[in-house]
Amino acid sequence: MGNSNGIMNESPIPLYYQIYVDLKNKLLINKLVDENGKLPAEKELAESYKVSRVTMRQAIAELEKDGLIVRYRGRGSFLKSQPNPILHKLGLPGQAGRVRIDKSPEIVELSHFDTTYEHIGRALNYEGDIFFIKRIFRVDCNPVAINRIWIPAVFTPELDKKGLCVEGSLSKTLKDVYHLKIDRRKNVIEAVRPSVSDIELLKITYDTLILQITSKSFLKDNVPYEYSVTSWIGDAIRLEVDVEDIEHGITFLK
Known part of the structure; x- marks a missing residue:
C-alpha cells in the first residue's frame, strides 16, 4: 500500500530511496522549497511521508550527496543550485x-x-x-x-x-x-x-x-x-x- 506521495511500503526498493527519488523530482520542477530556497523541516517531511526521521534523514543525505542541497546546522536544508538538467x-x-x-x-x-x-x-x-x-x-x-x-x-x-x-x-x-x-x-x-x-x-x-x-x-x-x-x-x-x-x-x- 502506498501513501499520498506514491511511496510503496511493500516495495523491495528501500523507503529512503523512494523518498529521495520523489524529493529530487519535485526539486527538478521547482517544487518543495520556499522563496528562499529552503526545504521543509526534516520533521515536517517525515510526517508528510509517514516515515521515521531516521528514514527521512537518509533520503535527505542522498540529495546532499547529489549536490542538490546544502545543510546548515540550526538553519535547515537549502537548494544549492538550480538542478535543471x-x-x-x-x-x-x-x-x-x-x-x-x-x-x-x-x-x-x-x-x-x-x-x-x-x-x-x-x-x-x-x-x-x-x-x-x-x-x-x-x-x-x-x-x-x-x-x-x-x-x-x-x-x-x-x-x-x-x-x-x-x-x-x-x-x-x-x-x-x-x-x-x-x-x-x-x-x-x-x-x-x-x-x-x-x-x-x-x-x-x-x-x-x-x-x-x-x-x-x-x-x-x-x-x-x-x-x-x-x-x-x-x-x-x-x-x-x-x-x-x-x-x-x-x-x-x-
Whole structure:
C-alpha cells in the first residue's frame, strides 16, 4: 500500500530511496522549497511521508550527496543550485549546449599506449599507438559526467607531453595545435548501469542510471580521428535532436 506521495511500503526498493527519488523530482520542477530556497523541516517531511526521521534523514543525505542541497546546522536544508538538467544538442560540433558545465574539466588521466582495444581500433580504422584521456565534467563543482577519449597518436604527436595546452580545452588544442577540425560526429546513445569506476568518480550509487553517449568524430575527408564515450548521470542531461519525419524514415537535421 502506498501513501499520498506514491511511496510503496511493500516495495523491495528501500523507503529512503523512494523518498529521495520523489524529493529530487519535485526539486527538478521547482517544487518543495520556499522563496528562499529552503526545504521543509526534516520533521515536517517525515510526517508528510509517514516515515521515521531516521528514514527521512537518509533520503535527505542522498540529495546532499547529489549536490542538490546544502545543510546548515540550526538553519535547515537549502537548494544549492538550480538542478535543471543540461541541454545538449546532439549533432552539433564542439560544446554547444554545455554552457553550464564548469570550465576546464578535471583531467584524471592522459596516457600513451602502444595498442588500444580492438573495438576502438576497428571504429577508427587504425592500428598503432594511441592516446587516452579521461576527464570529469562538473556543474557547480559537482561531477555530472565522465568523458573517455581515444585519439590515434599519428594525429596528435607528443600529446601526453604538451597536454591540453590551449586554455585547458581538448577541442581548441586539437584545432590550434594539431589543426584537426571536426566535420561531423556520429553518436550512439544508450542507457547503462555505472561501472565501479563511474560510481567512485561520479559519487553515485550502483542503481543510478547512466546515459552513455558513444561518439566517433570525422575530419572533412571522412577520416575518423577521435573515439569517445561520455557517461552522464541520467538526470543531469537532456538531449535535443532535430529530426524531419519523412515517409521512409527519419532524417536528422544539422
